[in-house]
Amino acid sequence: MIELNDIEKAYGGQPVLRGISLTIPEGAVFGLLGPNGAGKTTLLSILFGLIPMDSGTLSVKKLDLRRELRRIRAFMGLVPQSLAFYPTLSARENLDFFASALGLSRSERRRRIAFCVETAGLETWLDRRSGLYSGGLKRRLNLAIGLLGNPRILCLDEPTIGIDPQSRSFILETIQWLNREGVTVIYTSHYMEEVQQICTDVAIIDEGRILVNDSLDSLLHNSSNRLEIGLSRPLPELLASTLALTAGDRRIRLAEATAEEISTLLKQLTEARIGVEYIDYGNRNLESLFLELTHRTLRD
Amino acid sequence: MPPLAALLKKELLLLGKDRHGLLVLFVMPAVFILIMSMAMQDTLGDQRTAVQALIASHDQGELANALHERLSELDGFAFTAVERDVAEIRKQLSRDEYKFAILIPEGWTESAETRLRNGAPGQEEVSLEILLAPSVQPQLKELVAASVGGIVSRMTAERMVSAIGASMDTDIAFIKPSIRQQYIYGEHSASLIPTAVQQSVPAWLVFSMFFVVIPISTAYIIERQQGSLMRLRVINISPHLMLTTKVVPYYLVNQVQMVLMILVGIYVVPLLGGDRLEMADSVFGLLIISSGTSIAAIGFALLISVFARTTVQATTLGGISNIIFAALGGIMVPKFIMPPAMQAVAVISPMSWGMEGFLDIFLRHGSWKDVLPEAGGLVLFGGVSLALASAIFTRTIR
């Protein structure tokens, strides 16, 4: 129900988005996966009308973004990548301010704030200065404020950055729960495990281009001939050069390998007296998919 | 709560939590006023030497001569007899060379004697006139009236006793002298010298009003950097509303500053042994000049805020420009001490406009009309700054 069509955006002549076309289905948890600087935040900013796009069209629930921005914003919620609240105010004061700025009546406000506080687990910290919160708590407050407007579409820009595993799983579970309650979620991240854990649909973006866009299931379970072998010791130079691999690596990764190639490889390893610690064949994860698509890892 | 009210309340809430901001807006000026009022006590408004006054007698009658004599014996006043005409005397008063002048008009002795004989003033009563320099404070004015009035009453009463033989216990209400007191407001009034407290209160008030740049820019830059402003845009709050809702709360803060600093001048400075600030005659004039100053200060603060990239940049830039405005504008060094060339340069500082406006009221006892030029300049300055800030803001916010 969100349709992006050939969206382009450049900053001072430097292209950042180079023709993005996507369809985000209603009810999805849509993962937008990409390394730093890929253009994720730029895309979300365009979706909320915060920056204009240079060309292309965008519609949300059949409403054209250029003409119906205010109406579109009314059912969308944003959890920005930055901690977008007032650090000198308490969580309660922040929630109260943003709820009032939404124009909610007193009773509505009270109801929504109670809901968001509970959803984000902020009860015990409500009256403390929010700038003094732990990283995880700050992220949860950031999420809570994004929920105040009761959005039907919730966009989260790297909501788990820099927090501990407990807070991370709390936030991920909350997002899944919201999705079950009928909220469509757009989730940007460069943590593939997270996306793999909660998303129903995935797009991988790199250097302003969409590399793939499909449901998570079909991306991961398509037949694959990917091979990864863990080694007992680093690859010696001689063998590395015959195999066209990097000397010193503790694993061998091939985007594609036939059964014959695998047995040859194993023979060569045995001859070089290199032990095999594990063999992973035919499985795919997002990280390996990304590697296949871009020939580099997501984190660089 | 409508969004507008929420945005206004937010600004005050943020200021309430901004300890540095509060310190700079309320504590700093109060401390400066106290220190400077004490420090300049002996330089400005020296009260211990005799008050210089003129006496011009155009009456050669007996009573007039006697009055002249008795006045010269008064403690704390130094009279200089002159024969100059009233216009010349007014000029000297308005230049503050003398604090007041007593004019004994022709025929005064005769008029007083008629009054004594008939027990009532004649058809054309001739009154003593006291002209006061604009810098004369109300206490001095009262003192002069009482001293001169007392002498005249005593003199006429004595004369009545000896010449007519009436007893001293007859009702002497009718010999209450007729004296007219009048302030001089001349074209030279701008060169009047303020007392220590008259200089300090307006100076540090104007200075601290401009320091809204610290809390405004700090709050604004944090909300821009952290994305609170982006959040407000996402919920359809217009950039215009975001900016204008910063003006009203700080306007109120500036007015509170004014009231508090005037109270410091009236009640706290005397406690420490300084002069008491005399409350202005024109409260409306005060409101006009403080409104002008406030608009200029807030406009400038917002301009700095949208211009600066970090809070450090904003507070440094804002602080330094305020100090330059203050040094130029007669805040740190009173304008009348400056050489004429520097006084001319002072005009470029908006703080000097605010300062002059407040002096119009506190020192020159002007009315609201007298502050209109300064207030107008300040509003213009504030308006232009605000328009520029708004243009930069709407461009940078996306």
Ligand SMILES: Nc1ncnc2c1ncn2[C@@H]1O[C@H](COP(=O)(O)OP(=O)(O)OP(=O)(O)O)[C@@H](O)[C@H]1O
């Ligand atoms: N206002 C701007 N002016 C100029 N260039 C910008 C601006 N905003 C972003 N960019 C550039 O656009 C590119 C995409 O940035 P964007 O923030 O969308 O990436 P991202 O995928 O969100 O990255 P991250 O994971 O670091 O958040 C980057 O190269 C960035 O430097």
Ligand SMILES: [Mg+2]
């Ligand atoms: Mg980003």
